[in-house]
Amino acid sequence: MSEAKAPGIIRFSGVTKEYPRTGTALAGVSLEIAKGEFVFLTGPSGSGKSTLLKMIYLEERPSHGDVKVSGVLASSARGGDVATLRRKLGIVFQDFRLLEDRTAEQNVSFALEVIGTPRTAIGPKVARALAQVGLASKAASLPRELSGGEQQRVAIARALVNDPFVLIADEPTGNLDERATRGIFQLLREINGAGTAVVMATHDLELIRRSGLRTIELNRGQMVFDSAAEARPAEDNA
């Protein structure tokens, strides 16, 4: 933490999460993610990746330890703080989570409508987000008229439309074929290149290996590997 790198926008300090029935999902996880960083989160199924991501957008709270995201502490955040924080986060999932009865454009604008963005500001923002993900020409398509990769792009456009400081992606390519996976990953790299931090959970070790980006590995809720710490072992005990 005394490093001369960009200040952490996400910090986990000794975070443990116990679920009532299933027990410990995360055990003593400490990590820091800097502004504009790209981080892979990997590990076997059930190792706690989704739980860790949920902590970032305050869907779950730590049982022990604390999480700080953009100045908001999980231990003291109230409903209003959560809503405010989420407006500055983008979240995408494996299953896209689009509204089936709305067009791509309407799906993206929905995210702005429900947080009270002025009507006149919505149109241009939505157009820009759709262009950014390469779907300007499919604005009027319904989700079922789009391929899996395209649906994920709509979801990413929705996540980006409010200019988040971090994009949280929980296995965003889990439902996609090889080609679409590469396309989505490329898009996430571009988004990261424009300054948005990206935290992406994935099983795709091939993708990780080729990218050479920071990787955190979980196993049974324990952080068993962090390529950043590996490079700077001193930070391990910080």
Next chain:
Amino acid sequence: MRLAFREAMMGFQRAPLLSALSIITIGFSLFAFGLFGLVALNIRNAVQQVEERVEIRAFLTDGTPVEAAAAAVGDVSGFPEVLKAEFVSKEQALVLAKRELKEFREEFDASVLPASIDVRLKDGYRDPRTVAAVAARLRAYPFVDEVRYGDDWVEKVYRLRNIATVAGIALGLAFAAVSVIIIGATIRMTVLSRAREIAIMRMVGATDSFVRSPFLIEGFTKGILGGLMALFLTWAAHQIISSQLIETQFFDPKLSMLGVAAGALIGALGSALSVGRHLRDV
């Protein structure tokens, strides 16, 4: 707000049957209040009219000297409860009876009706207990044969009004509880059918109150519709009773508005009670 309103309207479309049922139960709840309220209102009016007319009539034994009767009238006039005391001779009684009971005009003759002292009480002293007390004092005069007054029927009317009030409140509350339950069920359905939408709203940072507001608006609107329905039903009942049975009085506009507002309150309350609980499951 516009979005919330649109969502609320869509709630009706998603569950038309349950929505109609919510409105109808709110309507019946307030109809029960309204109907018994109407009964209570009209009984109160009737009682007031009767009270204004309450008279105690002390019949005098035949042959009571006029001087004795006059002295008694003077006495009684001095009672603090008494507005006016008046001597009515046998002849006057006959004239009065003939005027009031035209059909039986031929049946009366001067020997039938006794002379009496008629007493009217002051406003505020016309309740059953005071009436009975004054009657007892009149009865104490040796030449007073019999005292008649409203008897205990005034008391009976009072009791009837209380029963009507209690029954109306109980029935109204029962319907209100049922409507709150049905509104809860409707909201549960709507929440489930909109689970994905609600989850997305939260994911992108919509506030809790924003997520809730369509449900509250929906409940509020149903309440107003139920209130209007109740107002119409009560008014229709009033019309029927007035034309078929007895002339009755309806609520004044302010009270009618209050009834509709009560509907809105039941609707919004029903929604508020269940929306938080159901939203937690999404």
